[in-house]
Amino acid sequence: MRRAVITAPKTIELQETNIPEIRPDEVLVKVKAVGLCTFEQRYYKGVQRAYPFIGGHEICGVVEKVGTNVAQKLDVGDQVVVASLTRCGECYYCRRGLDHLCSNADQKTKSGEMWGPGGLSEFMVAKGYEVYKVSNELNPAEATVAEPLACVIRSVEKGNIHLGDTVVVIGAGIMGLLHVKLAKLKGAKVIVSEPDGARRQNALETGADVVVDPINENLKEVVKSLTEGRGAHVVFFTAGGTPAIEQGISLLIKGGTIVLYGSIHPVQPISINPNDVHYDEIIVTGVVRHTKESFRKSALLLSQGLVQVQDLISECIPFEDINHAFERAISKDTYRVAVMF
Ligand SMILES: [Zn+2]
Ligand SMILES: [Zn+2]
Numbered sequence: 001m002r003r004a005v006i007t008a009p010k011t012i013e014l015q016e017t018n019i020p021e022i023r024p025d026e027v028l029v030k031v032k033a034v035g036l037c038t039f040e041q042r043y044y045k046g047v048q049r050a051y052p053f054i055g056g057h058e059i060c061g062v063v064e065k066v067g068t069n070v071a072q073k074l075d076v077g078d079q080v081v082v083a084s085l086t087r088c089g090e091c092y093y094c095r096r097g098l099d100h101l102c103s104n105a106d107q108k109t110k111s112g113e114m115w116g117p118g119g120l121s122e123f124m125v126a127k128g129y130e131v132y133k134v135s136n137e138l139n140p141a142e143a144t145v146a147e148p149l150a151c152v153i154r155s156v157e158k159g160n161i162h163l164g165d166t167v168v169v170i171g172a173g174i175m176g177l178l179h180v181k182l183a184k185l186k187g188a189k190v191i192v193s194e195p196d197g198a199r200r201q202n203a204l205e206t207g208a209d210v211v212v213d214p215i216n217e218n219l220k221e222v223v224k225s226l227t228e229g230r231g232a233h234v235v236f237f238t239a240g241g242t243p244a245i246e247q248g249i250s251l252l253i254k255g256g257t258i259v260l261y262g263s264i265h266p267v268q269p270i271s272i273n274p275n276d277v278h279y280d281e282i283i284v285t286g287v288v289r290h291t292k293e294s295f296r297k298s299a300l301l302l303s304q305g306l307v308q309v310q311d312l313i314s315e316c317i318p319f320e321d322i323n324h325a326f327e328r329a330i331s332k333d334t335y336r337v338a339v340m341f
Contacts, residue, residue, distance in 0.1 A: 003121035009046025028065035035144035036329035056119020060143035070128035135303035141338035150290035150298035163187035171239025260286035
C-alpha cells in the first residue's frame with residue numbers, strides 16, 4: 001500500500017509499505033476519502049514542524065478486516081468514518097469522562113519517529129471504538145465532514161439554543177457554515193458576520209437569515225434591530241481576532257452565551273466587564289475536539305441526510321495528486337478539499 005508522509009515543509013513522499021496487521025480489538029479500514037483540515041495544512045506549510053508526519057484525521061473508508069474482539073457489528077464492505085485523534089483513556093480527564101480534554105491528545109511520538117492521525121494511507125488500522133458506521137449511500141467525500149461536524153455539534157449543544165432564538169455566527173468558513181446548518185436545525189434565526197462577500201453569499205445559500213459585513217456595517221445595530229434592542233441569545237465565534245470576540249460578547253442578551261469555537265494565533269488577551277457577567281449573567285465558554293457521543297450523532301445526521309454538506313466539499317482530488325490537493329486546501333477560495341483513493 002501507499003501512504004503520504006510529510007517529511008519537510010511542502011514536501012510529501014508517497015511511500016510504499018506493507019498493509020498493517022490488526023490486533024483483536026482493531027479494524028482494518030480501506031480508506032476512500034480524507035478531508036484536508038487546517039491541522040494537516042499547518043505541517044504542510046511548515047507553520048508547525050514535527051516530521052515525518054502522516055496526516056488525515058477526517059476519514060471515510062470501508063471495513064476490510066474486523067478483529068475478533070471488536071464488539072460492534074461490522075461487516076467487510078461497510079462504509080465507516082474514523083475518529084482518529086488520540087485519546088489515551090488513562091489520564092485524569094479521560095477517566096473523568098472528558099476525553100476531548102485528554103492530556104495526551106495529539107501527542108507526538110519521539111522526535112524522528114513518524115506520527116500523526118494516519119488517514120492519508122490506502123489502509124489504516126483503527127480501534128473498534130474509533131470506527132463509526134455510516135450509510136453506504138453517503139458520498140465518501142461528504143462523509144469526511146463527520147469529524148468537523150462532531151466538533152460543531154458540541155459547540156451548538158453548549159450554546160443551548162431554544163426554538164426561535166437569535167444566533168450570531170462570526171465567520172463563514174467551513175466551521176461557520178456548519179454552525180449555520182445546525183443552528184437552523186435547532187430552530188434559530190441566524191445572523192452571520194463575515195467580511196468576505198463571496199463567503200457571505202455562501203452563508204445565505206447555506207440558510208443564514210441575515211448576513212452582515214462587520215467592516216462596513218454596524219453588526220451590533222443590526223442585531224439590536226432584529227431583537228427589539230435586546231441582543232443575541234447565542235454567539236458562536238468561529239474565526240477572526242480578539243476584537244471580534246469582544247464584539248461578540250457585546251452582542252449578547254441577558255443570560256446569553258458566547259462559545260469560542262475558534263482559536264487565536266498568536267494569542268491576545270480580551271477584556272471582559274465583570275459586571276456584564278454579574279448583572280447580565282452572560283456565559284463565556286469554549287469547545288475543543290469531539291466526543292464519542294458527538295461523533296455518533298454526527299455519523300447519524302450525515303447518514304440520514306439531516307445535515308447536507310455537499311456544498312462544503314470544494315474539490316475532490318486523487319491521492320496521486322496529493323501535493324496539488326494540499327495547495328488547493330491552503331487556498332483561500334476552498335472550503336474542504338477531499339483526497340480521493
Ligand atoms: Zn479536522
Ligand atoms: Zn487521556
